[in-house]
Amino acid sequence: MSDLTTDLTKAEVAQESRNMDLLRFATAGSVDDGKSTLIGRLLLDSKSIFEDQLEAVEATSQSKGYDYTDLALLTDGLRSEREQGITIDVAYRYFATPTRKFIIADTPGHVQYTRNMVTGASTADLGLVLVDARQGLTEQSRRHAVILSLLRVPHLVLAVNKMDLVDYDQAVFEKIHAEFTQFATKLNIPDLQVIPISALKGDNVVERSAQMSWYSGPTLMHHLENVHVASDRDLVDVRFPVQYVVRPKSDEHHDYRGYGGMVAGGVLKPGDEVVVLPSGMTSKIAGIDLFDKEVTEAFPPMSVTVRLEDDLDVSRGDLIARVNNAPKPSQDIDAMICWMTNEPLRPRQKLAIKHTTRSARALVKDIQYRLDVNTLHRDQETRELGLNEIGRVQLRTTVPLLCDPYSKNRATGSFILIDEATGVTVGAGMINTGS
Numbered sequence: 001m002s003d004l005t006t007d008l009t010k011a012e013v014a015q016e017s018r019n020m021d022l023l024r025f026a027t028a029g030s031v032d033d034g035k036s037t038l039i040g041r042l043l044l045d046s047k048s049i050f051e052d053q054l055e056a057v058e059a060t061s062q063s064k065g066y067d068y069t070d071l072a073l074l075t076d077g078l079r080s081e082r083e084q085g086i087t088i089d090v091a092y093r094y095f096a097t098p099t100r101k102f103i104i105a106d107t108p109g110h111v112q113y114t115r116n117m118v119t120g121a122s123t124a125d126l127g128l129v130l131v132d133a134r135q136g137l138t139e140q141s142r143r144h145a146v147i148l149s150l151l152r153v154p155h156l157v158l159a160v161n162k163m164d165l166v167d168y169d170q171a172v173f174e175k176i177h178a179e180f181t182q183f184a185t186k187l188n189i190p191d192l193q194v195i196p197i198s199a200l201k202g203d204n205v206v207e208r209s210a211q212m213s214w215y216s217g218p219t220l221m222h223h224l225e226n227v228h229v230a231s232d233r234d235l236v237d238v239r240f241p242v243q244y245v246v247r248p249k250s251d252e253h254h255d256y257r258g259y260g261g262m263v264a265g266g267v268l269k270p271g272d273e274v275v276v277l278p279s280g281m282t283s284k285i286a287g288i289d290l291f292d293k294e295v296t297e298a299f300p301p302m303s304v305t306v307r308l309e310d311d312l313d314v315s316r317g318d319l320i321a322r323v324n325n326a327p328k329p330s331q332d333i334d335a336m337i338c339w340m341t342n343e344p345l346r347p348r349q350k351l352a353i354k355h356t357t358r359s360a361r362a363l364v365k366d367i368q369y370r371l372d373v374n375t376l377h378r379d380q381e382t383r384e385l386g387l388n389e390i391g392r393v394q395l396r397t398t399v400p401l402l403c404d405p406y407s408k409n410r411a412t413g414s415f416i417l418i419d420e421a422t423g424v425t426v427g428a429g430m431i432n433t434g435s
């Protein structure tokens with residue numbers, strides 16, 4: 001999953017590296033819960049859309065006979081534009097307020113798109129699950145909460161939308177609030193905020209609602225602007241998966257050799273003693289380059305080039321770590337897997353596996369249990385995982401992987417499974433232990 005960030009362009013990653021006050025959040029929810037409308041509302045009320053876009057949306061709404069401006073037109077228009085690019089299955093959208101920059105991973109709500117939701121959420125700081133106040137929690141909203149918790153998205157917001165359609169009734173909100181809080185206690189959700197909103201009317205999105213004076217919590221935008229994410233990043237365990245080797249481009253730089261990649265954990269500084277895995281050779285960091293200038297340190301999620309003092313044999317898929325704090329290479333992987341294709345996952349199946357920048361093949365040794373997303377019961381009778389199902393699986397890989405538990409590092413603790421025949425991503429895995 002770590003490589004899914006390559007959906008972002010280099011410029012976007014660079015901007016992210018420079019500007020750390022950035023919140024990445026992923027939207028989730030069932031079809032028609034109002035995700036597009038909500039994103040439109042956030043863009044509109046934070047003045048992040050252009051006047052001409054708004055005029056076009058107002059004109060279309062009028063021509064359809066609506067007596068309101070259908071903000072979903074704005075989002076859906078952008079989404080379908082992005083879907084023309086076949087490789088992108090998550091539409092990323094950007095907006096900023098004076099306090100913070102935001103990247104939204106907007107994923108379609110239909111059940112068959114769970115894979116897109118996993119993709120979008122894998123790098124998110126915050127997950128935003130929408131429910132329709134009239135319907136309350138659905139299996140899909142529970143599934144999304146389970147996935148966000150497995151993906152260790154550290155902050156979760158449950159937005160109870162369409163409050164205008166239940167007369168802004170506090171009792172309706174409290175019932176959903178209580179039911180979800182009860183469900184969430186069984187999950188690993190360190191920070192949960194439940195907010196009653198109307199995306200269409202704008203209540204509690206950016207502006208505080210005059211209709212819901214019984215609600216004393218933050219508006220959605222206030223929460224997004226203030227939620228504290230900097231401490232969620234692992235700045236202790238140095239993990240630098242090598243994406244490519246930078247060789248000299250001209251005679252002038254004939255002795256230049258660096259290793260490019262995105263810092264997955266810890267802080268790297270010139271002079272640090274490091275080990276290159278799996279070879280186990282050690283060296284010191286000679287320098288760190290960010291584009292054409294040298295920097296004194298690098299931390300997640302900066303994309304940099306690291307130079308070493310010694311001329312070691314380092315290649316794509318290797319990992320640079322600190323000498324006394326390195327993951328143990330292992331071919332036996334125990335992981336929670338979210339299965340994302342119609343053909344079920346079964347024991348003895350062979351798949352391609354991509355873990356950070358390293359690729360290998362994997363054999364499914366065992367499926368220990370399947371997780372029932374409604375009850376969180378572990379079904380141990382299951383011998384397979386169907387579309388969108390989540391289970392605990394044991395794999396054996398052809399080459400050792402340099403894994404961390406996902407709880408420790410979201411990049412080195414995750415992988416994707418690929419169907420070798422089609423090249424399609426069919427599963428996402430979160431590693432339980434390193435061996």
Ligand SMILES: Nc1nc2c(ncn2[C@@H]2O[C@H](COP(=O)(O)OP(=O)(O)OP(=O)(O)O)[C@@H](O)[C@H]2O)c(=O)[nH]1
Pocket residue numbers: 029030031032033034035036037038070072107108109110161162163164165197198199200201
């Ligand atoms: N009354 C009311 N209607 C809403 C609200 N939010 C969304 N809607 C309506 O609900 C319908 C679905 O909204 P969308 O924003 O398209 O839903 P979505 O979740 O983005 O749907 P997908 O993009 O298909 O996943 C539209 O007709 C919206 O106008 C709300 O707060 N109040």
